[in-house]
Amino acid sequence: MPITRQLILALCECVEQTYNPNLHSDKLLTQLLQSNPHWELDERQYVVVNFYHMVRFRRLIDYLLEHHSFGSESIAKWAACSLIVGQTWPEWFDHSEIDEQSMQSSIARAEADLKLSYPNWLYELCEQQIGEQWPVIAAALNQPAEQYLRVNTLKTTLPEVIALLAKDNIQVVEIALPSHSALKVESNSHLFRSSAFQSGFFEMQDAGSQQIVPFLQVKPGQKVVDACAGAGGKTLHLAALMENRGRLLAMDIHEHKLDTLKQRAKRAGVHVIETRAIQSSKTVKRQKDKFDRVLLDVPCSGLGVLRRNPDTKWHLNLENIDTLIALQTEILQRYSQMCNVGGKLVYATCSILPAENEHQVERFLENNPNWELEESMTLLPGISSEFDGFYAARLVRKN
Incomplete structure (x- = not known):
């Protein structure tokens, strides 16, 4: 694929906008791709990866x-980034004077002094809370995110999805997870244009995230609530494991996210979900x-998913994290009341900070002796997981 100067200029102009603290990378990237529909698949993927x-x-x-000159200022950031990640420059780029x-x-x-390109306060906070494992995790979170799919077992099977995607020249391989529904995408592809996606046969979902819902141990016919449902990725997973039987309530403070969930549920063939906005x-x-x-998949810092959302580290601050911790404490205390005696609750985050994870659960158990911890799960990129970072604790209400 020829990498043109025009392509790089568009990329660099978009990256410049990410320095605005009021703008978020995912929306900027979406706008860039939508405004250039003529780009070929390889060009789009090059832009996404380099962005x-x-x-x-x-x-x-x-x-x-x-400290160094990279020639043309308009594309200097791209040139410097290419050097950092070991990417070959195209022939048209004059790098004869670059040592x-x-x-x-x-x-x-510079890497050590610049904390692996993390803000000093964040690197030091993680180092303080996580300890000697943090540099390994930090380096792992600086790697590009892999793509994973969750097969919708209400409609199809893994072999069928693998075969259908192959017809669209999309190569995937099965990943061994408890839910037996995870596929890793191995080839460049138009996933969302595939017939399998249009038929509701899969959802895009990290393999780490796919481990949260099975951890709740749901069964068909049960009464289940996803109390922080958002747009419903885990709600749809719950419906699949419940085999579309029972009662599944999806709650969120944002009505528009629940509206998105309804559309996704229709495509996935899910009819067991009831939505309710928390007013x-x-x-x-x-x-x-x-x-x-x-299921309490609570709002969190998102530090476990920096591979997918790297601009999170530039938007966060200590005050944000303190506010989130207070909100998590409140949600766990209030929303746990929805669980009946003998029932189970999973508290989950996509954070790697103990303050948002183990410490929250420990505090809750100290204040609520009628609950006990049955099992916990910690996924740390580069340490205990090749996927995103997640935490989950399964609690049982005794009386």
Whole structure:
């Protein structure tokens, strides 16, 4: 694929906008792709990969530009990023005056000082809470995200999806997970244009995320609530494991996200879901003692999914995290009342911080002796998982 200067210019112009604290990378990238429908698949994927590289290594890129010249200022960030990730420059780019060996030495020296291109406060916070494992996790979170699918077992099987995608020249392989529904995407592809996607045969979902719902141990016919449902990725997974039988209530404070869930449920052939917007504390109180299973996938820092959302580390601050921790504590205390005696609750985050995970559960158990911890699960990229970072704790209500 020829990498044109026009392609790089469009990419760099978009990356410049990510420095605005009020703009988020995912929306900017979506706008860029939508405004260039003429780009071929390879060009689009090149832009996506390099866009996230440039956001991910923003601090290191800025350091290199401050101390070295990369020729044309308009595409300098891309050139510096290419050097950092070991990517070949196209023939049209004049790099005759760039001392690559000197710059590689610069990168090696700067990485430690620049905390692997993390903000100092964030790197130090994670180091304090996680300890000696943090540098390994930090490096793993600086890698590009792989693509994973969750097969919708209400409509199809893994072999059928693999065969259908192959017809569209999309190669996938099965990943061994408890739910037996995960596929890893191995080839460049138009996934969402495939007949399998249009038929509701799969959803895009990280393999780490796919381990949360089975951890709740749901069964067909049960009464289940996904109390922080959002757009419903885990709600749809719950419906599949419930085999479309029982009661499944999806709740969220954002009505528009529940509307998206309804559309996704229709495509997936799910008819067991009822949605309800949380308008006040009374909405939750009315559901007291009504459910066999409660999923609390609470709002969190998102530090476990930095591979997918690298700009999170540039938007977060200590005040944000403190606010999130307070909100998590409140949600766990109030929403747990929806679980009946003998029922089970899973508290989950896509964070790697103990303050959002183990410490929250420990505090809850200290204040609620009628609950006990049955099992917990921690997925740490680079340590215990090749997927995104997640935490889940399954609690049982005794009385």
